[in-house]
Structure formats: C-alpha cells, structure tokens
Amino acid sequence: MDIATLTPEAQFTLAELEAKFPPRTLSEGARVTRFGPSPTGFMHIGGLYTSLVSRRLAHQSGGRFFLRIEDTDKKREVDGTVGLILASLATYGLSPDEGEIADGQELGDYGPYRQSERKPIYQSCVRWLLEQGHAYPCFASADELQELRDEQAKRKVQPGYYGSWAIWRDKTAADVAAALAVGLPFTVRLRATGTRDERVTLPDTIRGDLEFPANQTDVVMLKADGMPTYHLAHVVDDHFMRTTDVIRGNEWLASYPMHAQMFDLMGWAPPRFAHISPIEKQDGGSRRKLSKRHDPEASVGWYMEAGYPLGAVTEYLLNLIDGRFEEWRTANPGVSHEDFKIELEHMSRSGALFDLAKLDSVSRDVVGAMSAKAIYDAALVWASGHHPDFAVRFAADPAYSQAILDIERHGERPRKDIVRWDQLHTDIGYFFDDRYAELLGEAQDVFKALQPAAPQGLLAKVAAAYDPAKDRDQWLEWLRELGLEFGYAPNAKTFKAAPDQYIGHFGDLAGVLRVVLAARRNTPDLHEMMQVMGKDRVVARLSAATRW
Numbered sequence: 001m002d003i004a005t006l007t008p009e010a011q012f013t014l015a016e017l018e019a020k021f022p023p024r025t026l027s028e029g030a031r032v033t034r035f036g037p038s039p040t041g042f043m044h045i046g047g048l049y050t051s052l053v054s055r056r057l058a059h060q061s062g063g064r065f066f067l068r069i070e071d072t073d074k075k076r077e078v079d080g081t082v083g084l085i086l087a088s089l090a091t092y093g094l095s096p097d098e099g100e101i102a103d104g105q106e107l108g109d110y111g112p113y114r115q116s117e118r119k120p121i122y123q124s125c126v127r128w129l130l131e132q133g134h135a136y137p138c139f140a141s142a143d144e145l146q147e148l149r150d151e152q153a154k155r156k157v158q159p160g161y162y163g164s165w166a167i168w169r170d171k172t173a174a175d176v177a178a179a180l181a182v183g184l185p186f187t188v189r190l191r192a193t194g195t196r197d198e199r200v201t202l203p204d205t206i207r208g209d210l211e212f213p214a215n216q217t218d219v220v221m222l223k224a225d226g227m228p229t230y231h232l233a234h235v236v237d238d239h240f241m242r243t244t245d246v247i248r249g250n251e252w253l254a255s256y257p258m259h260a261q262m263f264d265l266m267g268w269a270p271p272r273f274a275h276i277s278p279i280e281k282q283d284g285g286s287r288r289k290l291s292k293r294h295d296p297e298a299s300v301g302w303y304m305e306a307g308y309p310l311g312a313v314t315e316y317l318l319n320l321i322d323g324r325f326e327e328w329r330t331a332n333p334g335v336s337h338e339d340f341k342i343e344l345e346h347m348s349r350s351g352a353l354f355d356l357a358k359l360d361s362v363s364r365d366v367v368g369a370m371s372a373k374a375i376y377d378a379a380l381v382w383a384s385g386h387h388p389d390f391a392v393r394f395a396a397d398p399a400y401s402q403a404i405l406d407i408e409r410h411g412e413r414p415r416k417d418i419v420r421w422d423q424l425h426t427d428i429g430y431f432f433d434d435r436y437a438e439l440l441g442e443a444q445d446v447f448k449a450l451q452p453a454a455p456q457g458l459l460a461k462v463a464a465a466y467d468p469a470k471d472r473d474q475w476l477e478w479l480r481e482l483g484l485e486f487g488y489a490p491n492a493k494t495f496k497a498a499p500d501q502y503i504g505h506f507g508d509l510a511g512v513l514r515v516v517l518a519a520r521r522n523t524p525d526l527h528e529m530m531q532v533m534g535k536d537r538v539v540a541r542l543s544a545a546t547r548w
Contacts, residue, residue, distance in 0.1 A: 041078030067099030307421030
C-alpha cells in the first residue's frame with residue numbers, strides 16, 4: 001500500500017511532533033482549556049457560556065485558555081465570523097491567552113490555531129496509524145454507502161460502517177493501488193478495535209463515571225479533501241496543544257468511545273472531560289435547547305443590541321454555571337465576580353434553564369452596584385454604537401448626565417430601575433432640552449387631562465418661589481405650604497378625612513410638576529430631579545407651561 005500517496009502532506013514523525021509541541025511548563029494542578037468554535041456566521045450564547053467556564057477554570061488554577069478555530073468544513077464557513085468570535089470574547093472579558101487574537105495574528109507556541117492550517121500535522125498522525133495497521137483507505141462511493149444503510153434498515157441491524165459492513169476494511173494492497181490508479185476519491189477510516197461485549201468508562205468531571213459500549217465503528221478520520229473530521233482533529237489537537245480539560249457540549253458524549261479508542265491507539269493519555277448540557281428554554285409545558293433559528297436570545301449579538309451591561313450577562317451565566325454563585329454574590333456584594341471560583345462538580349447535569357426575568361433581575365443588581373460614572377461610561381460606549389443620536393445628547397455635558405444617573409442612588413434602598421442601556425433614551429430623555437421639546441405635545445395632552453386640573457397661577461407661583469438651595473425637608477415644607485394655598489391637602493390621609501375641603505392632595509400637586517417638568521407622570525424623586533435640572537431649566541419649563 002502506498003501510504004505516502006494516501007497522506008501527501010504528512011511532514012513529521014510522531015517523535016518530531018512531540019518535540020515540536022512539548023509538555024507545558026506550568027505549576028502542578030494548572031489546567032489548560034480551550035474554546036473551539038466553527039466560523040459558521042453565528043456566536044451562540046452557549047459559546048460564551050462554555051468559554052466562561054473554560055477560561056475561569058484555567059485562570060483560577062494558574063493555567064492557560066486558548067482559542068482554536070475549527071474551520072475544517074470550508075463549505076459552511078462564513079466570512080467575518082472569526083472577527084465576530086474574537087470581538088464577542090473580548091467584549092465580555094474572555095480573550096484567550098493563546099490562539100488567534102486578530103485577523104491573521106496568533107499568540108502562543110502550540111499553533112497554528114486554525115485547524116485548516118494544521119493539515120500536515122493531521123496527515124502525519126494518520127500516516128502513522130496507517131503504518132501501524134490502525135487505519136485504512138476507503139473508496140466506497142456515496143451510492144455504495146447509501147446501499148449499505150438501506151440494507152441495514154431492511155435487515156433491522158445496527159446502522160454504520162463496521163465489521164462485515166465495512167467493505168474496504170480488508171481490501172488488499174492491490175485493491176487499493178487499483179483504486180488509486182483510476183483516481184477514485186477516498187477517505188481514511190479508523191480500524192475499530194471494540195468488541196460487542198466490551199465497555200468503556202468515561203470519568204466525566206460533571207457527571208461522574210459513565211459507561212458506554214466500546215467503539216466498533218470504522219469512523220472516517222480524513223475526509224476526501226484531506227482534511228480531518230472533528231474526531232481526529234480533537235484527539236490530535238488536544239494532545240499536541242496539551243489540553244488538560246476538554247469542556248464541551250453533551251452532544252459529544254456518544255462519540256467518547258471512538259475518541260478514547262484513538263487516544264489509546266496513538267499511545268496518548270486522554271485529557272479530562274466535562275460534558276456540559278445545553279442552555280434550555282421553557283416552551284409551553286416542555287423544555288428545549290435555545291435555538292439560533294427560533295430564539296433571538298441564542299445569539300450573543302442580541303445581548304449587545306439590547307444593551308445588557310456586560311457584567312450582568314457574565315453574572316447571569318455564572319448563575320447558570322454554578323448554583324452557588326447567587327449565594328456568594330449576596331455574601332460578597334462589592335467583590336468582583338472574577339473572585340468566584342467555579343467548580344465543575346457543582347454544574348448541573350441537566351440543561352440550565354434560560355430565564356429572561358432572572359437576567360433582568362441580575363442586571364438591575366449589577367447596575368445598582370455601579371457608580372454613576374461607571375454607568376455613564378458603559379452606556380455611552382453602547383449608545384455610540386447603537387443609538388448615536390442619544391450618544392451625542394448624552395455626551396454633550398458629562399457632568400449633567402452623570403448627575404441624572406446618580407439620582408436616588410444613595411441611602412439604604414438605592415434606585416434599581418435600570419436594566420438595559422437601550423431604555424435610557426426613553427427613561428431619562430426628558431432631562432435634555434431637545435428631547436423634552438419633542439415630548440411637548442404629549443406632555444400637554446397629559447397635563448390637560450389631569451384630575452384634578454392644575455389651578456390657575458400654580459405653575460407661575462412655583463416658578464417664582466423655587467429655591468434650589470433648600471434641602472429636601474425644607475423643600476417639602478415649602479411645597480406643602482404652597483400647595484395649601486391652592487387647595488391641596490398636605491398628604492393623602494388628610495385629604496381622605498375631608499375631601500370636600502381640598503381639590504386634591506400633595507401627590508396630585510407633585511404629579512402636576514412631574515408632567516410639566518418631565519412630560520410624564522412617573523419620575524424619580526421630584527426634589528432630586530429638580531436639583532439636577534437646575535433652577536434655570538425648572539423655571540423655564542414651568543413658565544412655558546403657564547401658557548398650555
């Protein structure tokens with residue numbers, strides 16, 4: 001058999017590869033983990049979830065986290081996806097220690113980190129397997145393979161390419177030479193060694209020991225284009241990149257026996273495995289995987305577009321990853337989430353349930369713990385990319401914008417109404433004069449519909465007497481006394497006791513001022529709002545409203 005013809009791009013012996021990619025010099029217990037996405041045009045939130053687990057485990061042990069682009073299927077590759085993956089990881093603070101760090105730029109000694117550039121490494125390993133008799137070329141056509149499947153279905157036997165169904169398994173060197181001579185396309189398959197009664201055990205870090213039937217399938221390792229399948233690439237790459245912990249989706253559990261067999265035939269110790277269940281969504285009475293086709297929240301880009309704070313997304317994912325995180329956060333309110341130590345043993349064996357209400361709750365807490373300056377900086381970055389008109393307004397006077405954001409953020413029960421940056425345009429837009437002007441028609445309609453109606457002269461009196469130097473208690477006393485002049489009871493209790501003596505109560509008076517100053521009925525604390533707006537703006541709006 002002409003093995004060189006079957007593996008024309010093989011360049012190394014196994015000994016040369018071992019020397020080229022030596023064991024890493026890391027401290028004892030350090031973990032080496034990786035994220036291996038395929039560049040197919042989409043960054044799934046599950047990818048962020050897996051990267052967070054992998055990177056955190058590596059870093060908390062003093063190890064390394066690398067990015068490997070698994071781009072062996074060129075038909076499915078979408079231009080620009082690698083850039084999207086890199087940007088997503090960087091945005092959420094998950095940039096790799098090694099791997100592709102920018103288009104065409106790599107960092108690390110165990111590359112190339114794109115599988116499409118590692119063909120000589122794969123073919124060198126396959127050449128060795130062929131030499132040892134652990135692999136063989138298969139020239140079966142698509143039609144022949146379909147005929148096998150049809151016959152297996154007819155006989156109701158296990159489907160697959162194995163045993164007597166593996167029609168090229170025992171072909172002679174002459175048969176192979178004849179097929180090569182006429183230019184038949186071929187793949188290279190593993191010569192499976194498993195038997196019907198043999199079992200293999202997977203010591204899964206999350207799930208404990210799992211038992212599977214040994215692999216009996218002669219799986220394809222090299223495709224007709226000379227590129228590896230996932231099965232071969234995983235084994236070769238995770239050995240020579242010296243991965244200690246493979247953290248991947250549970251859809252690969254069934255493939256473990258063939259991977260274990262490959263590691264064994266190559267004479268390599270396998271890494272530790274942890275198989276993560278997918279993030280799920282409640283759909284009526286059942287649960288299903290988050291789908292990129294049906295669920296916009298499956299895309300990392302959706303969280304960016306919606307303006308969820310980056311820390312909120314990270315903390316929500318940590319809640320899904322390790323059930324202890326919520327209790328840890330409660331006990332450590334001012335500590336960075338980076339200090340939380342993930343333990344795979346605490347991950348759920350069933351799929352984590354995506355809960356938008358919980359994400360919003362986490363986001364409120366995260367924003368509530370941020371300073372006004374931090375909120376301003378993060379919101380401005382988001383707005384600059386997603387809402388440029390608001391960004392210009394927001395950035396025109398940073399001190400004013402930050403003062404707006406600081407309203408009701410102090411005291412025992414700080415304000416926690418901000419969930420996403422995309423709500424700020426609506427929630428605080430009225431503070432800015434150009435946006436307030438756009439809301440005037442709406443404000444006038446609400447004002448005219450107020451019950452009780454604002455008494456004649458009220459707004460002019462408030463405008464003339466407003467003194468921003470008064471503290472909150474002084475301001476309340478002044479406004480209550482002024483309200484009495486116009487028939488407003490000082491509080492709801494007094495009004496209820498004698499409704500015929502008043503036109504309304506203090507809350508109604510405050511409602512009038514809110515509509516005039518903010519073009520809406522609900523606002524933050526009125527005293528703080530007026531303080532932040534400043535006397536000139538408050539007086540100007542009150543005075544203009546006397547003509548409504």
